[in-house]
Amino acid sequence: MQNDLQNYENPRDESRRDFLKQSSLLSAIALTPGAIRRAAENKWDEKIADEMGKVPLSLEVNGVPYNLKIDPRVTLLDLLREQLHLTGSKKGCDRGQCGACTVHADGARINSCLSLAVTNDGKKITTIEGLSRGDELHPMQEAFIKHDGFQCGYCTSGQIMSAVALVKEGRTQCAEQISEFMSGNICRCGAYSNIVKAIQEVKNQQS
């Protein structure tokens, strides 16, 4: 609660006083669903949401365990980018339409912008930052450099995370299959053919 109050440092004293008044009122309310409903009817719902606010979340990101308390509205993508400062996963649409935010959750590729962070409790998340082993790049990262599978680089993290999962999924039988199953990752610079070449190379190395 301490931190939350600090977060409300506000140049306009009036609203700060307003809030303090309401929050002490809230602390007197037993937080039953009924009380929440009544509070909502009295337009206190904003305050309640914030007071109840943070939800515990335990997850592992790139092998590092995190025990957090977060706003339940935070997506996995925003948690990674804004709070854990792992900005390798990108936001291109925030609607699961572009794939720039692709990460692995327990090994499966997901759009992290479509996943509320709190629903990942107990999961192991791998982001682009966790793909290489120290200085040694993952073969897919090497192949993307070699085949120039990107230009601006903004979709690249998502492409690579998708590509690594694709190889595991075994959906690399032919160029057409790779293209089809990589079509959730948009590249506006148009590096698609080089991306397919990179994936084919990694697949061939592994078979």
Place this chain on the structure above:
Amino acid sequence: MDKSLIGDPLSRVDGRLKVTGGAKYSGEWELPGLAYGVLVPATITNGSVVSMDVKAAERAPGVLAVITPFNTPGVPGFKPDASQPVRGLKLFNDKLIYFNGQPIALVVAESFEKATHAASLVKASYQQDVFETDFDKNRDKGVVPQGGKYKDYVRGEADAYKKAPVVIEQEYRQPSEMHNPMELHVTIAAWDGDDKVTVYTKSQGVIGTQRSIANAFGLKPENVQVNSRFVGGAFGSSLRTWPHEIASVMAAKLLKRPVKLTLTREQMFTLVGHRPLTIQKIGLGATSDGKLVGITHESISQTAVYEEFTEGSVNVSRFLYESPNANTRYKVIPLNVGVPAPMRGPGEATGSFALESALDELAFALKMDPIELRLKNYTERDPERNLPWSSKYLKECYTRGAERIGWENRPSKPGTLREGEWLAGYGIGCGAFGAFRGRALAKVRMMADGTVNIQSATSDIGPGTGTAMTLIASDLLGVPAGRITFELGNSSFPTAPTQGGSSTVSSVGSAVHDACMAFKQKMYALAGMPENSSDPIDYVAVLKQHNLPFFELTEESQSSQQAKNYSMYSFSAHFAKVHVHPLTGAVKVKRLIAVVDAGRIVSYKTASSQMIGGAVGGIGMALTEEAIFDHKYGRYVNGNFADYHVPVNADIQDIEAIFIDKPDPYINPIGTKGIGEISLIGVAAAIANAVFNATGKRVRELPITPDKLI
């Protein structure tokens, strides 16, 4: 320049950063006390805001400010009497609404979630006026643009095509298209006191952004630090400083805290420009043996009611083919839409779709091969400016491309070639775009260990600026690429132009060239060797001998007087092979060959990717991309990636770039002309012409969706 390193297939110098997530884009800088801004869009399309209820938003948890037209702290440069008034939309400066989605409030809060929620609580009541978003309904309201740049043009006689033995007169339509770079437009602004601000923003030109922000806030340019080291694509959408960038600087000033403002994808459909909906009429007149006697090109595009946008969509018809008579007319229709912006191949991409389609129609009418028709009307001089070309190898482009795609397999009778259950067809479309060179500076510094650092305030929106510059420097200095770093995207570096118009390698590359040459001469002098020596030199020994911890110099570079005696263009010929499914109307671009005369190619690997990428953009233009308006509400209905279709991986098959790679002798010391635009210009026509060849159906309205073929 020796061929030794230029043209080497060097992998991107920033590749490792990009594949590891280590490349920091503008929204990714961590600043203490960072607050988050979210814009609230107007829900009407024309009129004004009468009142706003922001109480709920202001009282929502974590909210720091709700800036509206009713309480805005204002921006000095918004005043009409400011020495450099801000152009375009002035956010929150008044209560007028010009288009749907125009921001009426900026909510700033402690977190993105809190700001987003609070933004949903802002209420407004409006005075609604009649709005006009329907281009077709307003077609008779086209006006000649105010600026003198796009006046009517006549060479010989206007509309001479009408009297020719063979006449083509057709209308072509291209919808509004969105740049849609993958990165959301974002700005972080952080003030240091009242007179200094640092801005991290998605920009194609940090010097331009620096100037705009300095003008807006009445600051000295050197007190505005702009950073844009990595840019997640732009395609023209970051050529200018947008209203939301000014708004984020304003909010940060008000709150005395850093503010990050990120647009949503939907907001990017209205706030950062688009390629405007354009209807073009082409009139072509030819003799029966295919000699053009007249070209008329009329174009009418949408623009915004609050700011005029123009582009040279008719220009290509003035110079690409020989014709004694040519005339163009260009008009714009102001509508209640967000202002357009230059988008990859601005003007020419639109114009060449019409001209190159019409030329294909003429070839068909003449029963002539489309390449033969182009050769028949080939120009050895620029007929518009009556100047020789600085270099032009478009003929070679035709030959190489035809050979590569197997043009001899093209059926002369459309709709007659079958491959399995598909109809197959071939098409050609050509592109041209002015080759420019702007004034640019570069600083070269060599450390005592012989490593080299080069700085210039240019950008890299994706083409691989640093890679090309490294190759140029490596070649001239004889220092391995791995020992050279090139830094960009920082307004405190030596001045460079905005990255636009395919001119970065020409402008900044020349500055790097000149700086490296000057550096080398100084080193030779220090070594007591003749300045023009080509003997190897041990830089490290020279530095040591003179007790220098490093040696640096800055060089300015710009176009020569001699260059003015030539007309300079890059040229491309795109060859497409398509399959069209006769039952479903589905179009597949089986092969695309882009053959390019862009002078010397500095970085083969990245240039090839850039050409292929432009072709992908051209496939989008040809087959999938269209921003769709609902004129009942004056709002785009497909403002997202699910409904606005940019090409995806499965849309792309075999694309190949071929470079003529002959240096232009006049444009700059490197001999390079630029490829960013011509990679897309001409692609849509090549595909449309191939679809005609496959089906016998001429689609004059982009995109060529299946419903237009069945």
